[in-house]
Amino acid sequence: MMLSAPTSICIAVSSTRNAGSRVRKQFNTLVTRIESARLRLAAWQESMPSIMSLAERELQPLVQAYATRRRDMVLLLDRMYRDEIKAKRERAKLSKLICSIASELADGRDDPELKAIFRVHGGDDGDPPFEGAEFMDMMANVFGVDAEEFRGMGSAEGIFAGPGSEAGDDDDENTGEQPSAGRGTRRKAAAALARSQRQAAEAAKLRNAVRDIFRKLASALHPDREPDAAERARKTALMQRVTVAYKADDLLALLEMQLEIRQIDQSDLNGLSQERVSQYSKVLEGQLRELEQQIAIFEDAAFMQSGGMLPARPTPQALSRRLHVDIAEMRGKIKAAAAELEAFQDAGLLKAWLKAWRAPAQRYDDAFWF
Numbered sequence: 001m002m003l004s005a006p007t008s009i010c011i012a013v014s015s016t017r018n019a020g021s022r023v024r025k026q027f028n029t030l031v032t033r034i035e036s037a038r039l040r041l042a043a044w045q046e047s048m049p050s051i052m053s054l055a056e057r058e059l060q061p062l063v064q065a066y067a068t069r070r071r072d073m074v075l076l077l078d079r080m081y082r083d084e085i086k087a088k089r090e091r092a093k094l095s096k097l098i099c100s101i102a103s104e105l106a107d108g109r110d111d112p113e114l115k116a117i118f119r120v121h122g123g124d125d126g127d128p129p130f131e132g133a134e135f136m137d138m139m140a141n142v143f144g145v146d147a148e149e150f151r152g153m154g155s156a157e158g159i160f161a162g163p164g165s166e167a168g169d170d171d172d173e174n175t176g177e178q179p180s181a182g183r184g185t186r187r188k189a190a191a192a193l194a195r196s197q198r199q200a201a202e203a204a205k206l207r208n209a210v211r212d213i214f215r216k217l218a219s220a221l222h223p224d225r226e227p228d229a230a231e232r233a234r235k236t237a238l239m240q241r242v243t244v245a246y247k248a249d250d251l252l253a254l255l256e257m258q259l260e261i262r263q264i265d266q267s268d269l270n271g272l273s274q275e276r277v278s279q280y281s282k283v284l285e286g287q288l289r290e291l292e293q294q295i296a297i298f299e300d301a302a303f304m305q306s307g308g309m310l311p312a313r314p315t316p317q318a319l320s321r322r323l324h325v326d327i328a329e330m331r332g333k334i335k336a337a338a339a340e341l342e343a344f345q346d347a348g349l350l351k352a353w354l355k356a357w358r359a360p361a362q363r364y365d366d367a368f369w370f
């Protein structure tokens with residue numbers, strides 16, 4: 001899809017308040033929104049590679065360095081638990097701290113030593129017993145039915161279809177009766193068919209509207225009909241743009257091309273019929289939806305990569321700023337982790353620290369960038 005707008009499209013709107021004026025205003029509004037969406041998408045497409053390159057080049061090594069120090073901390077705390085810390089309350093707190101760090105580090109990586117330490121201090125493998133009698137009892141409680149009845153459902157399909165679903169199927173099979181199609185059902189089916197046919201006819205009209213512009217442009221720009229080499233090269237480049245726009249159903253780009261090569265002028269746009277402008281608006285609505293969907297992919301990725309620290313509709317500039325903040329924060333966390341590793345070699349300092357320690361609330365992990 002073309003992201004540049006070499007020639008702005010606008011249809012003159014009369015001061016008279018009528019259906020034609022409303023249709024033309026809608027067309028102009030859609031053009032403005034599409035041009036804005038193009039710029040937003042272009043900004044993401046231009047910025048995202050450099051942002052992700054910076055994250056990979058600077059943030060990822062810091063995240064890995066921090067994880068290494070945190071792993072060293074788990075090993076140190078486990079040794080202190082076994083050799084130095086004897087008070088029951090301190091040992092309980094230390095186990096919680098070990099499990100907290102080990103759980104964070106073990107997520108998504110294969111580290112048998114870390115997982116073993118996690119289990120020793122009261123954790124598990126992170127695999128809940130979603131099978132057997134315990135699972136069936138739990139699910140029966142969720143659905144609010146008797147556990148024996150729930151076990152009788154058998155397959156997973158029967159479970160998630162809901163209680164009583166299989167019994168209803170058996171009743172239909174035993175009686176051999178087929179649901180009858182009443183008059184109301186037939187009317188609904190006929191209405192649905194008519195609606196589908198109208199929608200198909202409307203879609204065909206919209207395709208033809210775009211195709212007509214493409215054919216006019218192709219006729220004017222066909223390079224094989226041009227004897228001059230330089231002009232043939234120019235038309236070839238223009239025809240490539242036209243083809244890309246047509247394949248993407250980019251009506252706005254095709255209209256811009258018509259203005260650019262002076263195949264039409266402003267008076268031609270102003271003279272478009274209400275029906276044709278309405279058709280063009282419907283095509284533009286589809287273009288706008290497609291652009292917004294592409295932008296949403298970047299925005300959702302940015303939101304996740306920032307660990308949820310950005311608004312729901314972030315900008316490339318906001319994502320870049322968040323990345324630099326994360327890099328600075330990670331450097332500070334590495335320094336703090338190194339200082340703690342050195343301090344906790346001393347059992348007395350560790351005991352004093354444990355007295356004030358409280359289990360932290362969960363937050364998004366910085367490694368979301370990856």
